[in-house]
Amino acid sequence: MKFRLLPLLLLAASAPVLAQQTAAPTATPSAQPTEEGGLSGAVSDESDWQDLGIAIPAFATNEDVPTQASSGSTGATGFAVAQVITADLRNNGLFKPVGPDSLPRPSFEQVQAPEFATWSGRSAEMLVQGYVRASGDGNLTVGCYLYDVALKQQLTKAGWVVPPSDWRRAAHKCADVIYSRLSGESPFFDSRIAYIAETGPKDRRMKRLAIMDSDGANHRFVTTGQATALTPRFSPDYKSILYLSYLNGNPRIYIYDVERNTQRLLVQSTNPTFAPRWSPDGRWVLYSMAIGGNTDIYRIPSAGGTALKLTDSPGIDIGGSFSPDGSKIVFESDRSGSQQVYVMNADGSDQHRVSFFGGRSATPEWSPRGDQIAFTHIAGNFRIAVMSPGGGDMRYLTDSWQDEAPTWAPNGRIIQFFRTARGSGKASIWQVDLTGRNERRLPTPVDGSDPAWGPIRP
Amino acid sequence: MRSALSGAISRQLKPKWVAPQGADAEKLVTILTWSLNRDGSLAGSPRVVRQDGITDANRAQAGRHAEQAIRAVQLAAPFDLPEEYYDAWKRVAEFRFDRKLSQ
Numbered sequence A: 001m002k003f004r005l006l007p008l009l010l011l012a013a014s015a016p017v018l019a020q021q022t023a024a025p026t027a028t029p030s031a032q033p034t035e036e037g038g039l040s041g042a043v044s045d046e047s048d049w050q051d052l053g054i055a056i057p058a059f060a061t062n063e064d065v066p067t068q069a070s071s072g073s074t075g076a077t078g079f080a081v082a083q084v085i086t087a088d089l090r091n092n093g094l095f096k097p098v099g100p101d102s103l104p105r106p107s108f109e110q111v112q113a114p115e116f117a118t119w120s121g122r123s124a125e126m127l128v129q130g131y132v133r134a135s136g137d138g139n140l141t142v143g144c145y146l147y148d149v150a151l152k153q154q155l156t157k158a159g160w161v162v163p164p165s166d167w168r169r170a171a172h173k174c175a176d177v178i179y180s181r182l183s184g185e186s187p188f189f190d191s192r193i194a195y196i197a198e199t200g201p202k203d204r205r206m207k208r209l210a211i212m213d214s215d216g217a218n219h220r221f222v223t224t225g226q227a228t229a230l231t232p233r234f235s236p237d238y239k240s241i242l243y244l245s246y247l248n249g250n251p252r253i254y255i256y257d258v259e260r261n262t263q264r265l266l267v268q269s270t271n272p273t274f275a276p277r278w279s280p281d282g283r284w285v286l287y288s289m290a291i292g293g294n295t296d297i298y299r300i301p302s303a304g305g306t307a308l309k310l311t312d313s314p315g316i317d318i319g320g321s322f323s324p325d326g327s328k329i330v331f332e333s334d335r336s337g338s339q340q341v342y343v344m345n346a347d348g349s350d351q352h353r354v355s356f357f358g359g360r361s362a363t364p365e366w367s368p369r370g371d372q373i374a375f376t377h378i379a380g381n382f383r384i385a386v387m388s389p390g391g392g393d394m395r396y397l398t399d400s401w402q403d404e405a406p407t408w409a410p411n412g413r414i415i416q417f418f419r420t421a422r423g424s425g426k427a428s429i430w431q432v433d434l435t436g437r438n439e440r441r442l443p444t445p446v447d448g449s450d451p452a453w454g455p456i457r458p
Numbered sequence B: 001m002r003s004a005l006s007g008a009i010s011r012q013l014k015p016k017w018v019a020p021q022g023a024d025a026e027k028l029v030t031i032l033t034w035s036l037n038r039d040g041s042l043a044g045s046p047r048v049v050r051q052d053g054i055t056d057a058n059r060a061q062a063g064r065h066a067e068q069a070i071r072a073v074q075l076a077a078p079f080d081l082p083e084e085y086y087d088a089w090k091r092v093a094e095f096r097f098d099r100k101l102s103q
Helices: A074-091 A116-121 A164-183 B002-016 B059-076 B083-089
Strands: A039-045 A052-055 A095-098 A126-134 A140-148 A153-162 A192-199 A206-213 A228-234 A240-247 A250-257 A262-265 A273-278 A284-291 A294-301 A317-322 A328-333 A340-345 A360-366 A373-379 A381-387 A403-408 A414-420 A427-433 A440-442 A447-453 B029-036 B042-052 B091-099
Touching (some): A074 A126, A153 A164, A164 B059, A240 A273, A273 A317, A317 A360, A328 A360, A340 A360, A360 A403, A414 A447, B002 B059, B002 B091, B042 B059
Antiparallel strands (some): A126 A140, A373 A381, A427 A440, B029 B091
16 A cells, blocks of 8 residues: 655754854944953753653644544544654653643644743743644645744644554654654654564463564564564565574574565575574675584575675674675674674675673674664673774663663664563563663563564655 | 853853753763843854764764754843943853763
């Protein structure tokens, strides 16, 4: 089902005033400079990190009419859209949102002409207003406006035309515009997550491939669970999912076509194959294959074909992840005697170790922003950590008993991983901000592991 | 006298100055310049002189850092400063906005 997601209005972001832009001329030009030509000084922000207060009242409508959306009429959809935006911003740190449940509802006319006095009285620094209109052809038009209440200025605006079944995507797009504008980061709310849904007792777990929106909505099971599924990865164009399946007890890598609900075997081999990853442009797949006791990393065209062997050390080389520019690969190897993180060029040359933190370092993943590598650090507990690509600036992001397998949100700011509870062995999916703050659980219908985030949807 | 004036400006800016969050964001520094009218209100907009401390990890926040610094000046204005020393404070040539982690 294709649709057009059109930017309806121009995005008008106000940019910081840089030195080359002209300021209004002063009444008294500094023709007589003081001793040093002006005052100097400094001010430091010493407060604890504060989340930004932002008010998100229900979106208005010009006319409350029924729609085909699961959220109901245009008016009801306006309320639901504000709720989705509020949940997106609350769950991802940086913001202290107040949603439509506790706020007065602006009228359609006020959406583009807010009553700032009302909102500053409620101690909201930022204000989101919007509208939902029926387009007449069954589609919905959603407008989204962000205001700085203290400065009484519009910061940005955007709009989209969506089919009624995609009303949540319009809400995520609006949350993305707000998040990007106020954090400086790229967007990530309008995306999908693939993961492994787990059910059953600890010794006979059923593991099925499942997909959902970034907030857990629109959940769908993809495999039946008859064969254990592991380590899924969305292709960069969202059309396929790469994953590992233990059909008949043999681990094999499959590419699943999301729309056609069919799959094909990628690697024709009787040897066990593991840890499949896409290249950033989707043309290649990295995977690991075990021959005898020796596991190495290979690269194969995603359309299938001849594989190129990239590593050749005795022992286990596994889990290659490309840098976003495709020039380098980070991977895990035990060639030094314990699991550690290595970086090499995309052709397999210049393999060198980067993790020197004591303990073991495993499951590395290069950030889509390129500036960090996330990995699991094992020293007693399993903890999620990040480092710069050279191996410096190592920081822990979590501190629980068993956290592992970090993957990145499309903007390189949020990390997703799974946490196993001591004793019960139950797995759940969690997210944490790159600063280590805002650790929270992503709710799934059943237990979950191996979460992987797809890119921003166009 | 000048340090008393810059101290007064700093005190009035402090409650309005909130640095953006992010990896390495505490390394960012924005230097602004602005001019003031005799009544302490802003004459024109503050401008960025330069920024320091930008790394690959915090580059995404650099624009926001400058914007928040400018916003702090806009919200703190009109500044409460002694009119008899207007010539000394009518132009702020270099004011540094940064973050200090409180321990």
